[in-house]
Amino acid sequence: MLIESLTHQGLGRTADGQFVPRTLPGEELGLRDDGSVQILTPSSDRVAPPCRHFKTCGGCAMQHAADPFVAHWKAGIVTRALAAHGIDIDIRGIHTSPPHARRRAKFAGKRTKNGAIVGFHTRASDTVIAVPDCQLLLPSLREAIPALEELTVLSASRKAEIALTVTDSKAGLDVWVESDKPLDGPLRITLAEFAQRHGFARLAWGDEPVVTINAPSQRFGRADVIPPAGAFLQATREGEMQLLAAAVDATKGADRIVDLFSGCGTFALPLAETAMVTAVESSAPMLNALDQGWRRAQGLKRVKTETRDLFRRPLEPDELRYFDAAVIDPPRAGAQAQTATLARSTIPRIAMISCNPVTFARDAKVLVDAGFVIDWIDVVDQFRWSAHVEVAAAFTR
Structure with missing residues (x-):
């Protein structure tokens, strides 16, 4: 098989209309006995993915391609x-944008037998994988993952997945939880204590503000703005x-x-x-x-x-x-x-x-x-x- 072009989603396209992820134009492919794809002739634009999560995480599609190639493709x-x-x-x-620059990310959180897992979904799947060495995130977001795992244990029901939108601000992390678990009085007190202990600037639960310890402002020109929890940035x-x-x-x-x-x-x-x-x-x-x-x-x-x-x-x-x-x-x-x-x-x-x-x-x-x-x-x-x-x-x- 020969990859002739890339789709706008970054999938390699063959002449007969097959789509193969993590391939590049000009690459010749073969099939192994187990049905997996083997690259027989790699492109000169192929590079070693910088992130160890690339093969399993669905967040990135083009880490196998050199930056000039990706820029030209986009x-x-x-x-x-x-x-x-x-x-x-x-x-x-x-x-x-450079690596380690994402100041806002939406994580998936899920409880496990031994605690919780916080990360991103695998490609085209509901499976959540941990991404402790993600090469996109600001260090402040990556370093918060253990705290977010603790937050998931507090916030998620046993089977349902929750969403954790985390934004870096000058005052600390701004965290917005989306969960189907009811926010009752005891949980609100527990979450406020948790946010204080981990130095979060603000913690919100759906439309409910839980606690604001320091205003999570963003700088727009000469103005400092405190966006609503989960607002676009x-x-x-x-x-x-x-x-x-x-x-x-x-x-x-x-x-x-x-x-x-x-x-x-x-x-x-x-x-x-x-x-x-x-x-x-x-x-x-x-x-x-x-x-x-x-x-x-x-x-x-x-x-x-x-x-x-x-x-x-x-x-x-x-x-x-x-x-x-x-x-x-x-x-x-x-x-x-x-x-x-x-x-x-x-x-x-x-x-x-x-x-x-x-x-x-x-x-x-x-x-x-x-x-x-x-x-x-x-x-x-x-x-x-x-x-x-x-x-x-x-x-x-």
């Missing part, structure tokens, strides 16, 4: 998505800085900016250093965190907030006419309805951030057909060694 995912809509443009830059600080730099570049010189799908202020607050900003987001708690961060900061221009579901009720052209530029950072589904109103508006500049090249290309086509030009596109690889790709682009009329 850029190709973006260019092919755009080409499907008739858009031909070169990628301006590719920015990959860019996966790495390095990736966030690249996306922010792209947004600043695309909106340079604007005096009034609207930040659509603003979250807690990743872009809105730094942009407020030079422009008045209106932040629009469906989550009232996230907007409240943004507003409080703005009010405590020094030297920022006016930031207004509006709670609004932009999928059901996008800003209309008459509302957009007040702005010189827009920043839009939708979830994976893209922003079809909001893009359509942006296309009909008079707004001259748009910074589009996307975590899905397919929906990005679809929405970009709408803007291009409306008279916008794509000035440049950057690829930002926050999710190193995965198939995940993020895009930042500048559109002008």
Whole structure:
């Protein structure tokens, strides 16, 4: 068997349509007697995986490939998505976050006979494996795994799996537990004592705050923001800085900016250093965190907030006419309805951030057909060694 290409999920594809994980284009494969795949002719782009968990963990797909190959492959995912809509443009830059940079991770926790296991799922499976030497995580997250195992024993029922979203902050770890176990009074006291003992900044259980020992703030420009428990945050600080730099570049010189799908202020607050900003987001708690961060900061221009579901009720052209530029950072589904109103508006500049090249290309086509030009596109690889790709682009009329 010869691997002819890679899918957008990182699977090797043969001429007869078979898909083989952890292979690269040009590699010739054979089958062993037990049915497993043997690489007979390895690619020159093949490297030794840096993580000992790679063969079992489902978190990474591309550790067997050299960094330049992965960067080129991810850029190709973006260019092919755009080409499907008739858009031909070169990628301006590719920015990959370093190892040991993930500041936020969602672990799976499961009780065992002797305690608990905390880690990630194996590929396409519900099986949880321990990842004590994960090469993605910040040391603070990796070193917290024993404490998270103890937390799993306290938080999980005997058979159900729990989710533990852990975020690094200046004040310590911010931990959000998702469990079907009832949070009663005695458990709340036990969890608060546990968080104190392990130096967690905050511990939350679903929608219930358990204890806040130190405010788990995040720095956005000049502002310190305390996001709601489990709120969206860019996966790495390095990736966030690249996306922010792209947004600043695309909106340079604007005096009034609207930040659509603003979250807690990743872009809105730094942009407020030079422009008045209106932040629009469906989550009232996230907007409240943004507003409080703005009010405590020094030297920022006016930031207004509006709670609004932009999928059901996008800003209309008459509302957009007040702005010189827009920043839009939708979830994976893209922003079809909001893009359509942006296309009909008079707004001259748009910074589009996307975590899905397919929906990005679809929405970009709408803007291009409306008279916008794509000035440049950057690829930002926050999710190193995965198939995940993020895009930042500048559109002008």
